[in-house]
Amino acid sequence: MAKFGIFAIATTLLLLELLAVATHADLEANFYAKSCPKAEKIVQDYVYKHIPNAPSLAAALIRMHFHDCFVRGCDASVLLNTTASTGNQTERVAIPNQTLRGFGFIDGVKALLEAECPGVVSCADVIALVARDSVVATGGPFWNVPTGRRDGVISNASEALAQIPAPTSNxxxxxxxxxxxxxxxxxxxxxxxxxxxxxxxxxxxxxxxxxxxxxxxxxxxxxxxxxxxxxxxxxxxxxxxxxxxxxxxxxxxxxxxxxxxxxxxxxxxxxxxxxxxxxxxxxxxxxxxxxxxxxxxxxxxxxxxxxGRVGVKTGSVGEIRTHCAVVNS
The missing domain is CATH 1.10.420.10 (Peroxidase, domain 2)
Incomplete structure (x- = not known):
């Protein structure tokens, strides 16, 4: 029995490890190659058109990506509005996020993607791609952004306050x-x-x-x-x-x-x-x-x-929001 118990535990741990690897593997380069082949070009074109006129947004957008990933993973939960019907205070109104900028920029990109491929490209991927492209547009470094993230449906201000590193942190x-x-x-x-x-x-x-x-x-x-x-x-x-x-x-x-x-x-x-x-x-x-x-x-x-891989939701987890500020009805 003892040996069987140890074997079972070891097998369970192995399955958990494989599951973790599989979750990461679900993010891939050119994830939208078939479902929305113009997706990344649409994002890039929008960024390259607008960031030169507002270069300070590059820093704001990379900060948004950082704040998003540190709470519930990179799932665009930072974009969700507080709704009167639920009364739930979302991450967006938490103290660390009250100085975030660029929400309208993300909405502008998302609107173009919805017009091209309705319900295909996640807001989480939009944040990740826009952060990268905006930095590149200002002459900064390029990094790979594998895609396939899905959007979360939960967002709590208290979690943002607890998990986002503060400027006062030791x-x-x-x-x-x-x-x-x-x-x-x-x-x-x-x-x-x-x-x-x-x-x-x-x-x-x-x-x-x-x-x-x-x-x-x-x-x-x-x-x-x-x-x-x-x-x-x-x-x-x-x-x-x-x-x-x-x-x-x-x-x-x-x-x-x-x-x-x-x-x-x-x-x-x-x-x-x-x-x-x-x-x-x-x-x-x-x-x-x-x-x-x-x-x-x-x-x-x-x-x-x-x-950008922290806590990502893939496969059937989460959803693809139509509008980044609200969960699908």
Missing amino acids: FTTLQTDFANKGLDLKDLVLLSGAHTIGISHCTSFDTRLYNFTGVGDQDPALDSEYAANLKANKCKFINSTVIVEMDPGSFRTFDLSYYKLVLKRRGLFQSDAALLTDSRTKSFITQILDGSLNNFYQEFASSMEKM
Whole structure:
């Protein structure tokens, strides 16, 4: 009996492992080649037409992809509206997502896809493809986006608040949050590199300037000269909604300058500074800076593809939403 029990357990574990592999295998390059052959070209054309006129959206769209994947996997649950009929507060209204932008952009792409191939291309795949194409459109790295994701039907604000890494996170919290999604410390450093483009509101980091430990002090991990500059110019007051470049002087260029700033203790967020508090992540930053921009692009691409596979729904799980903001009736 004991031997049979061990065999049964081993068999069950093997089946679970095979199931996990199969789930990942369901994402594939050119998933829509037969069902909607123009799908990826439609996405790309829309992005390439509009992003040059609004390049700051590239950072917003990659952030949306990140926030989506960290809650219930990459299933477009971040796009769902709160509905009066259910009263359920969705991810979209959660504090981490209240500054997300680009929902209208996603809707614009989805409308074209529905006109071409009704009910075929998921909103989850739209987010993943748009994030990649918008970064490429601004001169940033390309990464593979295997498709075949399906859309989730559940979205809870409380889960977003609990699972999306906060700009105030310390190293231990970041490590745990990423490990929970199957991402390691190298992924943490590489994906943080997306901060090389985009902007932030002072409210995301002003505690570091004015009240770090609750007694009106400044975060000693933040370069004092940089902090003084922020206080004198962009973030003169606590709770200011003024916008600050995350990578000053280079916030529209996908380059290595973010990592240089982090080493100078000039990363805006506590989560940026946290990368210096562990020898492993600090070493990864040094390795990135010692390498070439092309090498960083390749490594970043690998981590983005890995993140894009987190918790995906495939096969008959979930649905293909007609409108990204609401589940199908």
